[in-house]
Amino acid sequence: MNTEEHRLAEDREGTANWKQWGPYLSERQWGTVREDYSEGGNAWNYFSHDQARSRAYRWGEDGLAGISDNKQRLCFALALWNGQDPILKERLFGLTNSESNHGEDVKEYYFYLDSTPTHSYMKYLYKYPQQAYPYDDLVQTSAKRTRAEFEYELIDTGIFDDDRYFDVFVEYAKEAADDILIRISVHNRGPEAASLRVLPTLWFRNVWSWSGPVVEKPCLSLQASTAAYSVTKAVDPKIGEWYLYSEGNAPLLFTENNTNTERTFGVPNHSPYVKDAFHNCIIHGQSEAVNPQQQGTKVAADYSISVPAGESAEIRLRLSHAAPADLPLNNGHGSVKGPFGPHFDKIFAERKADADEFYHALTPPQLTADQGNVMRQALAGMMWTKQFYHYDVDKWLEERGSDPFNPTRKAAPRNESWHHMFNGDVISMPDKWEYPWYAAWDLAFHALALTIVDSDFGKQQLKLMLQERYMHPNGQIPAYEWNFGDVNPPVHAWATIYTYRLERARYGQGDREWLKTCFQKLLLNFTWWVNRKDRNGRNVFEGGFLGLDNIGVFDRSAPLPTGGYLEQADGTAWMALYCQNMLEISIELATTDPDYAEMALKFTQHFLWIASSMMHLGSDKGMWNEEDGFFYDVLRLPNGEAHHLKVRSMVGLLPLCAATVIEGEMRDKYPELIERFKRFVAARPELIANIHNPQERGYAGRALASVMDETKLRRVLSKMLDENEFLSEFGIRSLSRYHVDHPYSVHVEGQEYKVSYLPGESDSGMFGGNSNWRGPIWMPVNVLILRALLQYYMYYGNDFKIECPTGSGNFMNLYEVADNIARRLSNIFLKDEAGRRPVFGGAEKFQTDPHWRDYILFYEYFHGDNGAGLGASHQTGWTGVVARLLYTFAKGDSDQILEAGKGAYTEKMVSFATGVIEPEPEPVAT
Numbered sequence: 001m002n003t004e005e006h007r008l009a010e011d012r013e014g015t016a017n018w019k020q021w022g023p024y025l026s027e028r029q030w031g032t033v034r035e036d037y038s039e040g041g042n043a044w045n046y047f048s049h050d051q052a053r054s055r056a057y058r059w060g061e062d063g064l065a066g067i068s069d070n071k072q073r074l075c076f077a078l079a080l081w082n083g084q085d086p087i088l089k090e091r092l093f094g095l096t097n098s099e100s101n102h103g104e105d106v107k108e109y110y111f112y113l114d115s116t117p118t119h120s121y122m123k124y125l126y127k128y129p130q131q132a133y134p135y136d137d138l139v140q141t142s143a144k145r146t147r148a149e150f151e152y153e154l155i156d157t158g159i160f161d162d163d164r165y166f167d168v169f170v171e172y173a174k175e176a177a178d179d180i181l182i183r184i185s186v187h188n189r190g191p192e193a194a195s196l197r198v199l200p201t202l203w204f205r206n207v208w209s210w211s212g213p214v215v216e217k218p219c220l221s222l223q224a225s226t227a228a229y230s231v232t233k234a235v236d237p238k239i240g241e242w243y244l245y246s247e248g249n250a251p252l253l254f255t256e257n258n259t260n261t262e263r264t265f266g267v268p269n270h271s272p273y274v275k276d277a278f279h280n281c282i283i284h285g286q287s288e289a290v291n292p293q294q295q296g297t298k299v300a301a302d303y304s305i306s307v308p309a310g311e312s313a314e315i316r317l318r319l320s321h322a323a324p325a326d327l328p329l330n331n332g333h334g335s336v337k338g339p340f341g342p343h344f345d346k347i348f349a350e351r352k353a354d355a356d357e358f359y360h361a362l363t364p365p366q367l368t369a370d371q372g373n374v375m376r377q378a379l380a381g382m383m384w385t386k387q388f389y390h391y392d393v394d395k396w397l398e399e400r401g402s403d404p405f406n407p408t409r410k411a412a413p414r415n416e417s418w419h420h421m422f423n424g425d426v427i428s429m430p431d432k433w434e435y436p437w438y439a440a441w442d443l444a445f446h447a448l449a450l451t452i453v454d455s456d457f458g459k460q461q462l463k464l465m466l467q468e469r470y471m472h473p474n475g476q477i478p479a480y481e482w483n484f485g486d487v488n489p490p491v492h493a494w495a496t497i498y499t500y501r502l503e504r505a506r507y508g509q510g511d512r513e514w515l516k517t518c519f520q521k522l523l524l525n526f527t528w529w530v531n532r533k534d535r536n537g538r539n540v541f542e543g544g545f546l547g548l549d550n551i552g553v554f555d556r557s558a559p560l561p562t563g564g565y566l567e568q569a570d571g572t573a574w575m576a577l578y579c580q581n582m583l584e585i586s587i588e589l590a591t592t593d594p595d596y597a598e599m600a601l602k603f604t605q606h607f608l609w610i611a612s613s614m615m616h617l618g619s620d621k622g623m624w625n626e627e628d629g630f631f632y633d634v635l636r637l638p639n640g641e642a643h644h645l646k647v648r649s650m651v652g653l654l655p656l657c658a659a660t661v662i663e664g665e666m667r668d669k670y671p672e673l674i675e676r677f678k679r680f681v682a683a684r685p686e687l688i689a690n691i692h693n694p695q696e697r698g699y700a701g702r703a704l705a706s707v708m709d710e711t712k713l714r715r716v717l718s719k720m721l722d723e724n725e726f727l728s729e730f731g732i733r734s735l736s737r738y739h740v741d742h743p744y745s746v747h748v749e750g751q752e753y754k755v756s757y758l759p760g761e762s763d764s765g766m767f768g769g770n771s772n773w774r775g776p777i778w779m780p781v782n783v784l785i786l787r788a789l790l791q792y793y794m795y796y797g798n799d800f801k802i803e804c805p806t807g808s809g810n811f812m813n814l815y816e817v818a819d820n821i822a823r824r825l826s827n828i829f830l831k832d833e834a835g836r837r838p839v840f841g842g843a844e845k846f847q848t849d850p851h852w853r854d855y856i857l858f859y860e861y862f863h864g865d866n867g868a869g870l871g872a873s874h875q876t877g878w879t880g881v882v883a884r885l886l887y888t889f890a891k892g893d894s895d896q897i898l899e900a901g902k903g904a905y906t907e908k909m910v911s912f913a914t915g916v917i918e919p920e921p922e923p924v925a926t
Contacts, residue, residue: 004358007118012456016177018118019426019457021319024388025066025075027092027432028106033414033481034059034391037400041413044096044104052091054260054276056206059390062091062436063201065110065124065170067180070426072205072388073218073239076319078170078184079199079300081282084132088279090201092433093135101145102761103770106433106873107138107154111855113169114376115383116358117454121351122172124384125855129159130166130194147763155845164190166307167851168198173351178321181347185314188307189851195306197282199253200317202244203298204236206257221295222252224324229339231324232299245318245339246301253278254296255289316340362452364890371886374829377856378883381876382449387429389438391481393421418484422469428461430877431860437481440465441488441547444495445780445878452887455503459514462496466521475528486557487543489574490529491784493522493581500588512589519585519596526582529575535565539606539613540623540634543571550766551649551734551773552633553746553753560635561748567634569623570651572614573707576658579607580705587665597670604694604705605680608687611707614655615690623655624690629715631655647744647755648725648736650773650781656716657784659706661794662694663901698795699898706792713792714802720785721817722806730838730867731777731825732785733759737864759864761871771871775864780878782825783885789818790897797898815894822889826882828867829856841868858882 001009010016029035030052036043047055052062061068063077080089094106114123134157141152159165167187174180188194204218218236225231227249234242246252255277261267263276277289278300305313318339320327327339359379363372397403397419402412404419415421427438428446435442443461450458464470465477472478472485479486496518504510533541542565544557554560556568586600614631616622621642623631631652632644667674681688681695688694692706708716720726725736735757743756755774762772792800793814801811804820812820828839839857840846847853858879860871 002357002361003354004116004118004120007116007120008454008456011118018120018174018177020070020177021067021174021180022070022119022386022426023066023115023122023384024068024070024072024386024426025077026060026062026387026436027064027066028094028434028436029057029060029062030091031096032059032436034396038413039410044098048096049091049093051264053087053279054263054274056209056257056259056275058206058210059396060388061203061205064089064091064126065168067119067122067172068205068388069239070388071238071424072390073207073236074202074204074234074242076182076200076202076244078126078168079201079278080126080128080166080168081197081199082128082130082132082166083195083197084130086132086135086283088199088282089128089133090279093133093138094433095139095142097770099139100142100151100770101147101149102151104434105151105770109154110874111857112377112381112384112874112876113855114355115380116351116355117383117457118174119172119383120174121355122384123380124170126168126170127160128166128168128196130164130190131159134159147761147765147769151761153843155843160845162191163851164194166194166196171348173348175347180319181344182317182319183314183348184317185312186305186307187312188309191309193306193308195304198303198305198315199278199282199300200246200303200315201278201298201300202232202234202319203257204234206297209258218297219295220254220297220299222254225249225252230301240321241323243318243320243323244299245320245324247316247340248303250301250303252294253281253300253302254291254294255298256291257297316344318344358453362887364887366890366892367886370831371826371890373854374826374856375883375886378858378876378880379449379453381858381874382428382446382880382883383453385429385432385874385876386426387432387436389423389425389427389429391421391423393423393484394419414482415484418472418478420469420473421478421484425464427464428457428877431872431875433874434860434872435875435877438465439480439488440477441491441780442878444491445783445881447495447499448783448884449880451499451502452883455499455506458499459503459511462492462499463514463518465492466518466525471521471525472528474532475524475526476532477525487533487546489543489546489570490525490578491574492518492525493578493585496522497581497584497588500585510588512592515585516589519582519589522582522585526578529578533571533575539572539609540567541571541575541610542566542568543574545767546570546574548650548734548773549771550762550764551647551651553645553647553744553755555766561751561753562635562637562746564635564637566645567623567636568651569614569631569633570654572610572623573631573654573658576607576610576614576655576707577660579603579610580658580660583607583662583705584660587662591665591669594670597666597673600666600670601673601677604677607705608681608684608691608694611658611691611705612687612689614707622690624712629712630719631716645744645746648719648738649755650732650734650778653716653720653726653732653785654781655707656713656720657781657788659704659708659788659791661698661791661901662703662705664701664703699797700794700901702795702901704791704795710796710800717802717817718806721802721804725806727805727821728777728864728867729824730828730862731779731782731821733775733864734773734778734781734861735775735864737775757864759866760868772861776861776870777825777828777864777867778861779825779881782821783881786818786822786885789814789821793818793894794898794901798894813894815897819889819892819894822885826886828862828869829858829882838862838867839869841866 007018011018031044035047038046066077068075092108097104109127111125169185171183208217216237223231223233232244255273260274273291280286280289401410430442447458478484479488500510583603586596589596614623635643692709739757745754759775804812858876859869860875
C-alpha cells in the first residue's frame with residue numbers, strides 16, 4: 001500500500017478526514033437553474049456573467065482554480081488582473097445558450113493537470129492573456145455566425161499571438177488533512193516584461209442573507225501582519241477557526257460577500273462593502289470600496305508582480321486549521337515556527353512524489369509515456385470536476401412563490417414535482433462550467449473512471465442517486481437540473497454491478513451490503529420504467545430523447561407532428577440491458593442469499609419478453625428490419641399504421657449492447673429454478689424464436705442473454721464496422737455516413753423533417769443546438785459497444801470472426817474488434833506519427849507549441865471524420881472513461897478473458913496494474 005492509498009484508508013476508516021477539502025468549487029454558478037428565480041425560467045438571462053461579480057449567490061460559489069470544504073462554507077480561489085481587462089478575472093467567461101451559434105461555450109483555456117483522490121496534491125493551469133480580454137468581440141462575432149460555421153473561440157481572436165500571455169499554475173499540497181499549502185507560479189510566455197495583479201481570495205459562502213438573524217454570521221479578520229507574512233483568521237460556527245497565511249507584505253483587502261444591490265437592482269446597499277469591492281478597488285481605484293477595519297466575509301491578498309520575458313514568479317500561501325502558535329517547526333529557521341521556508345517546498349516535493357508513486361502503481365507498464373500522460377490527465381480531470389452541489393428544491397420553490405402545498409402558488413417553470421429533493425453533497429460533475437450539475441447517466445459512466453483511483457467515491461456516487469432525498473418517491477432517478485423529470489437511459493444497474501466486480505477483483509471480496517442496498521432501490525426504478533414507459537404493456541418502451549438529444553427525425557421528448565407515438569429501439573434495448581444487469585446482481589446475491597434466486601428467474605423471464613417484443617409483437621411490426629438488417633424506431637400513427645423510421649443511428653446499434661454472458665453459478669446451486677425456466681420457455685417457444693436462444697451453451701459452458709442471434713449479430717456488425725457507415729478512424733459514429741448521400745426525410749403537413757450525416761456541430765436548433773448525435777463520436781456509447789463485444793467474445797470464443805473493417809478482407813475475433821475500436825478511441829488524444837493530436841483539430845498552437853501541445857482537453861464528443869474535439873471542452877466526466885480503455889486494453893490478454901471469464905480477467909488486469917503479478921515484458925499483439 002503506497003502513501004496515497006494509506007490516506008484513502010484513513011479517510012475510509014475515519015481516522016483522518018483527507019477529503020474534507022478539495023476542488024469542490026464550481027466554475028460557473030451564474031446562469032444555473034438553482035439561481036433562477038425568474039417568472040419564465042430563463043436562467044441565463046436572470047443571473048448573468050455580468051451580474052456575477054456583484055451579486056451574492058444563493059446556492060453555491062464559483063472561482064478560478066478554487067477549493068472549498070465539503071459543505072462549501074469557506075472557499076479559496078484566484079483572481080487576476082493584467083492591467084487591461086475591464087473586469088477583474090474572478091471567474092470563467094463563456095457564451096450563453098442563445099449567444100453562440102452552437103450553444104453555450106466556455107471561452108477560456110484551463111487544464112486539470114494532476115490530482116490524487118484525497119486531493120493531497122493538485123495542479124491546475126490557467127492561460128491568461130496580457131491584453132484586454134475580448135469580451136465584446138467574442139459575443140458580437142459569435143452572434144454573426146451561422147450554424148454552418150465553426151464556433152468562434154478565444155484563440156481565434158488573436159489574443160495569444162506572439163505568446164503574450166501568462167501561464168498561471170496553481171498547486172495545492174496537504175501537509176495534513178486540515179493544513180493546505182498553496183503555490184501560485186506565474187510564467188510570462190511573452191517577448192517583454194509584463195505586470196500582473198494576483199489576488200488569492202478567501203471568502204465565506206453567503207448563508208446569512210437567506211436565513212435571517214437565526215444564522216450566526218462568519219467573519220474574516222486580520223490576525224497579524226509582518227514583513228514575512230500576514231495572517232487572516234476565519235471563524236465560522238460550523239467549521240471552526242481557520243487561518244490563511246500570505247507570504248510577503250502584500251496588502252489585504254476586505255469586504256463582505258453581499259450583493260451590490262445598487263448596481264444590480266438600483267436599490268441602496270445595506271452595507272458600504274459589497275461583493276464586487278475588489279473589482280472596484282483594483283480596476284477603478286476606489287479604495288473606499290474595501291473595509292479599512294480589515295474585516296468582513298471576503299478577503300484577498302493583493303500581489304503586484306512584474307515578470308521578465310520568459311521568466312516566472314512565485315506566490316505562496318497556506319490555509320490551515322492551525323493557529324500561528326501551533327504551526328509545525330519551520331525547518332528553515334531552526335526552532336522558529338512559521339508557515340513558509342524550506343519546509344514548505346519539502347512538503348510540495350513529497351506530495352508530488354506521492355502522486356507520482358500512486359499513478360505509477362495504477363498505470364499499466366505496457367502504456368507509452370504519452371498514453372500514461374493522457375490517462376493521468378483524464379483521471380485528474382475526474383478528480384477536479386467534483387463539486388459541492390446544494391439545491392433544496394422545496395425551499396427554492398417556496399422562495400419563488402411556487403410552494404406546491406400553497407393553493408395560490410405560481411406555476412414553476414420546472415422541477416415542481418421534485419419538491420422532496422434536497423441535495424447537499426460533493427458530486428462528480430460532467431463539467432464545472434458548461435454542466436455544473438449532475439446528470440444521472442453521465443454519473444454512471446463517471447464510475448468507470450473513478451473506480452480506477454477511488455472505489456469508495458465511485459460507490460458513494462452511485463448510491464447517492466438512489467437515496468430518498470434524490471430518487472423520486474415513484475422510483476424515478478433524477479435526470480439533470482434543467483428537468484429532473486426527464487428520462488436518462490437506465491445505466492445505473494450496469495455501473496453498479498461493474499463497480500462491485502472491480503472491488504471484488506481488487507480486494508478479494510465485494511461490498512455485498514452496498515450491492516443489496518442498491519439492488520432494492522434499483523428495483524423501484526425498474527418498476528417505474530415498466531409502469532411509466534411501456535405505454536400499452538407490450539414490453540416495448542419509450543422514454544423521449546434518452547440522452548441522445550437530436551438523434552431522431554423528430555424531437556422525441558415532444559408530441560409528434562404526425563400524432564401517435566414512437567416505440568423506441570434504444571429505450572427498449574436499454575430495458576433489455578437493465579434486465580440483464582439486474583439478473584447479474586441477483587445471481588451474485590443469490591450465491592449467499594436464496595431469496596435473490598427468485599429475482600434472477602424473474603429478470604430472466606422479463607428479458608425474454610422485452611427481447612422478443614423488439615423483433616415482433618405477434619404478427620405486428622417489431623423494431624428489427626429484415627430487409628436492412630438493422631433496428632429502427634417504430635412510428636405508430638393514430639390510424640393504426642406502423643412505420644420504421646429508417647435512420648441508421650446509434651438507436652439501432654444499442655440493441656447490440658443488450659448482451660450479457662451468464663456463468664454457471666445458478667445451474668449448480670439452484671437446479672430447480674433452471675427447470676422452471678426450461679418449462680417457461682417450452683410453453684412459450686415464440687419468445688426465443690427470433691432472438692438468441694439462452695439455453696444454448698457457448699464457450700466454457702456459458703449462456704448468453706442477447707437480443708440478437710448470431711445471424712442478426714453479423715448483419716449489424718457488418719454495418720457498424722463499415723468505414724462508409726459507422727466505423728470512423730476514431731471510433732463508432734453516432735449516425736451512419738450512409739446518410740451523406742442518402743439523407744432520411746419525412747414530410748408532414750407540408751413540412752420536411754430531415755436527418756443527414758453531420759460529422760461536426762449541429763445545424764439544428766433542436767435541444768438548444770449545442771449537442772449533436774448526427775455523426776460525431778460519443779465516448780460513453782462506444783464504451784457500451786466495447787462491453788458488448790467482450791460479452792459476445794466470452795460466449796462465441798475465437799471461432800467467431802468478422803471482417804474489420806467491413807470489406808477489408810481482414811478477419812478478427814470479437815476481442816480483437818473491441819481492441820481495435822478502443823485504440824481508435826484512444827488515438828483521438830494521442831500523438832500521431834506527425835506528432836499531432838486529432839483532438840486539437842486544426843488549432844496549430846495546440847498542435848505545435850510546447851506550452852500547449854501536451855495539455856489535453858477532454859471534449860463532450862468528437863468529429864466523426866477527423867476526431868477533433870467538439871461541444872463542452874472539459875467534459876472529462878464521461879470522456880474520462882478513456883482512462884478505463886487505456887487501462888483495460890493495455891495488456892491485450894484475450895486468452896485470459898476467454899478462459900477465466902470477466903471477473904478473473906478484471907482481477908488479472910488489476911493485479912498487473914498494482915504490481916501483484918509480474919507483467920509480461922511486452923504487450924500481446926492484437
